[in-house]
Amino acid sequence: MSSEHETTITMEQSSLEISTNDIHLNVQVDNQLRVMSNHVTSPSDSIFDEINLPISVDVSIPSRRELIQVQLEALLNNPEQSSSSSSYIHEANIISLENLSKKLNTPHFIVERILNILGFLSLNEDVLSISQYNVIRLTQILNSTTDVRILLFFMILDINNDNHISKIEMNDFFKLYFQNLSFNTHNLEEAIETFLKRFHFDTQNEINFEEFYSIIIEDETILRIFSLFSIRSTRSLLPEIKSHENFIHQYFPRFYSYIALLNVHQMTLVYNYLQDNIPQIILFIIYFLINLALSLYVIIFRSTILKNNVCIIFARVCGMLLNLNCSLILILTLKQTILIIRSKRFLRYWIPVDIHIDFHKFIGRFISILAIIHTIAHMINFGYVQEYSWSILMFTTTPHIGWVGGFATLSGIILSIVLAIIIIFSMNWVRRKGYFQIFYWSHRFYLIFFVFLIIHAENSWKWIIGPFIWFSLEKIYSNIKRYSTHTGRTYLNCVTIEQSNVISLNIHKPKNFIFKPGDYIKINMPQIAPYEFHPFTISNAPEDNSLRLHIQINGNWTKKVYERYKNMSDNDDISETHIRIYRADLNPKRACIEERSYENTIENEINTTTMNDLNNLSLKKEIIIIDGPYSSCARYIFDCEHAILIAGGIGVTPYASILSSLMAQFRASRMNCSHCQNTIHSKKILLDNYRLRKVDFIWISRDHKSFEWFFKLLYEFEKEQDIYLKSHPTEKRFLTVHLYLTELKIDKNIGHHPLQLITEVWTQVTGHDIFTGLKSKTHIGRPEWDKVFNQFYLEHNSSMINNVGIFFCGPTTMNKTIQTMCNRYRFNFYKENF
Template sequence: RMGCWILNESLSIILVLSWLGVNLYLFIDTFYWYEEEESFLYTRVILGSTLAWARASAVCLNFNCMLILLPISRNLISFMRGTSTCCRGPWRRQLDKNLKFHKLVAYGIAVNGAIHIVAHLCNLQRYHWSQSAQAEGLPAALSKLGDAPNESYLNPIRTFHTNTITESLTTIAGVTGLVLSLALILIMTSSTEFIRQVSYELFWYTHHVFIIFFISLAFHGAGFVLMASRIVRGQTPESQLQHNVTFCRDRYAQWQTVAPCPVPQFSGKEPSAWKWVLGPVVLYACERMMRLWRFQQEVLITKVVSHPSGVLELHMKKRNFKMAPGQYILIQCPTISRLEWHPFTLTSAPQENFFSVHIRVAGDWTEALCQAFGAEGQASKELWSLPRLAVDGPFGTPLTDVFHYPVSVCIAAGIGVTPFASLLKSIWYKCESQTQMKLSKVYFYWICRDPKAFEWFADLLLSLETFMSEQGKAHFLSYHIFLTGWDENQAVHIALHWDESTDVITGLKQKTFYGRPNWNNEFRQMAYAHPGSSIGVFFCGPKALSKMLQRMCRLYSSADPMGVHFYYNKESF
């Protein structure tokens, strides 16, 4: 099945290989430039190849720091998703992997950062050794430059008794390098799946250390020029014209007396990090300014509903708000926190005159929000007394592509059903208005642990089931609900009412299944029913199930280009 995987992921593989190729090209090109450039010949005499390792990794760091902000520029990605002329089919699916690419670039920064740090630590030790009594010849002569008037130094460690770490921390480059390292460690360690699940707030706050990271990055590059460039220096162009290194390198003892060999002069290289990151930083600054502008816009809360299983439903209105099925918004509640924005999928349809979200208690912020809006058994509050909300968005997600496939499979686990509420409502409205659609068949699967969680969604399914039956389109939607958790009393109740015409839990004609789906059977049946079709699989739920579904898509996609193909799409924020 490797051929199927390559066929489905070919564009992703090409993009990743292109990213790796650019990194490799930049590294090798810069490495050999510093290994062969004459202006750094004397620097290499002291430092050896670690100079090239430090500079090559620095260029790759700049390249990846340029890319790191682009995948999280939500408005840019939503704009590109909406530009159908440049983002069709496979290209559009790449936009849905923006967070994966963001993480990949972060790993690139970490690897090149580690190489850069180790190389510079070696450089400092080599500088230090060249000032020792054991050093002799050209390295010793180069290290003593700068002691006499009208001489510029090459070795920043001026005496053997100098502490290299202390000396490096007296420079802008050293201090900002330390800040960059600590910021990167903090950002990456707090971005693990465990930390995000345990405390999203911790992840959110520590991730904003990136502001300090980019400010330090700009000053880090400038630090090699400011304060006489204390770490990496090369021969000046003027000195190269007067001092031929090929001729003079072996005559270092006569530099003061031989006319063709005056004392070489050194200076730092012009900073370039800011040139790499200026564009993306400005773009991201515009992104934040747009969020600030949207923060000022009034959001009118029209309805608050508290559902079982700790789910809060909010209906809102906002001027000029336009959405598509499956999109999400960012919500801030200044009463709880003036800094935190949290993503929530829209559960309303574009045809409705409001937009809504369903919020499950899953952390300190959501718990505080539910309490502020009178959920969890508290007394309901008047709408005018509710805290103010700010809304940013909407933003595109993979689910907006459901209507681009002739057959779509929608799979939800738990509260992951929320994005499909908007989709099913939109299908209902499109069928009611008899809008022509490319989509001809929808398979809907919902796996849930708590029977109470079905209550708020069952009404939507019931109305859709009734409407489709009346329109003669009962075949259009096939839905399968799986309950994975129940107690003994519920089991007895289910058994007693099993022969009734409607399901005892949902009230639907389609009976609820108990246990987990056999995905092999489900995918096999769909592949058999739709030979030669492109089938979009859309999922919102936990990582473990996501991996299984992705494996099923690869397993049941045909190696024949004319056969059935399953295209996997996962919701991610």
């Protein structure tokens, strides 16, 4: 209904039953109930639209507030309704205000205010609490009509209960709200002010409910948010009832995950995985068959021809497999070769180089099992040898076992010790828990291992020699490159201290250093630690004149780098080293402008300076040794038609490089037409070399300040793209940015909506997102992956799925979810873990 009717319903001992979505309203009125049909159009779900009763006209008009108050009171005085829907609730059970506010993810003061308004708050053993029965009523009230929700919100804001909201009350409410969220952005105050203007607080100091209501009803955005101002479900607020499944999950987690694996859904995923990873499976089958064939050969040869006992056969089978696997493990570390394979589409499809680290780890574990069996089998066998005692066989060269001076058993002992050191120190608790250097240096023992392996067994060198020479040549090549001023030895241009514990280094790009977007380098900063190399992805475009790294504090080394330059800047101690340090953590805009002007200066310097000058210049600068570049699967992006780039936190760096490179192409393609003065884009330059037609960039960050790291890039890309789309109106958007902020938790409960009110009104007014200043909207909370993937899936028909690539770089926990989703939707998945 859209017109406004005035109706009076006369009832004696009447009972009015109104049904809205999921509540039943039973209004009991003694004398007269006046009802005015509501002029609200959808989505307001006013119950009065639904009333169809005999009407007698009366002249007195109740105010809107009175009418909604009737609804509210009806809900409050409806005990049967509440109790019938929740027979499992006992009225005596209580939940503390503190707990309720946590479960609702809503600031304490808002929950307290609502409960006070509804009269649901009581004091139990000195703790403010609410009965479970009232929790149900609260849910029902907040899930009733939008009118009721608007009234409740008005009452929350009307702190002094004078039936008016003043500007101060509203301002204070939002300030307190954001304080409770521990959230602030530089334009928050301005955003609150903008929101207040919607309620005409720029021209008046207070409003009553009628004005408040009509402003909301007429504003589509605000009305939509009010229609969501509710509580998700009662059950989520009440203590959990442990189900059978939960019990198994809690006490037998392994058994539970095994059972879960067996369900049909998981079986489908496994099936999908197998179908989508045929080359990997073929490789594994070949690997398995070679191991099997070698084992069978040794078993048959040793048992039938040499007539060896079981212990020797076991030892020799393991020995043979050790030879094979030790040579394979070396091959899997050939980084230059991997780089070549990666750059050829056909090669990398059939040689799954992306799993080289996982395969290296797998073989490492297999080697340790084989070595244990091999050693134990020989030790048992020594017990059967009559000629020498066990200890002589084990610890001396007297029995002349082996091919180099009877050294087999002693070299075997050394090999076991070396292998144990390598294996133990490569475990996660060493590598990932701040002892990476121990892992790194203990892994250097591989040299001793291979030398003793060759001495230990007669045939080992035949297996090892090829891969070892190949490996050594690669090492020599990368060392030459590393210390040459044309490719590796360089210096720091400038440093920017970024927001959220990140520092970005601007490094002079050596003359012959060539890289592709998404590649990474290993850097050594002698002034921080003379022998440590750490890998970092280059975050700018190959088209730029310098190299840029974004480094997040993670452990000792990164912390030292961050603190060194921060302290230098704090203490104004930069004159000696000639390093410029910009403080984006203090003033991002200023740092950006200053750095850009400095970049222009050094660009000019490079254009006018000879190499010798640069070398002399570098004496005054901080030296940096770079090793690389090394490739990552981010290189495959340009082989897809639609690339979906997903980054978690600092995992954005490879994609920043790719986006920078794409933007450089946009720029290079832009020309001004001399006739019409319009901007035109040369299709030849723009994306002509690539299959890539669409990029969706999803960046999930805990802290909204992190978006500042690449604000300039995203902002300029948006601008560049708008110019392009203006001159090519028929073209589709090339890059879509989806930013997610997890610092704030989203749920469908009331606590989220005040934030939504402020942010959405701000975007509507300014056209920019409040968190980033970009046109793209920042989503609050984690992505709902299923929805996100489903949307991408619907964009393509199933034959096109193969042209879509999902690229992920970020924390391992997120990696699992995304991999499962890719598996489900059959998208190609490529990951990069830091």
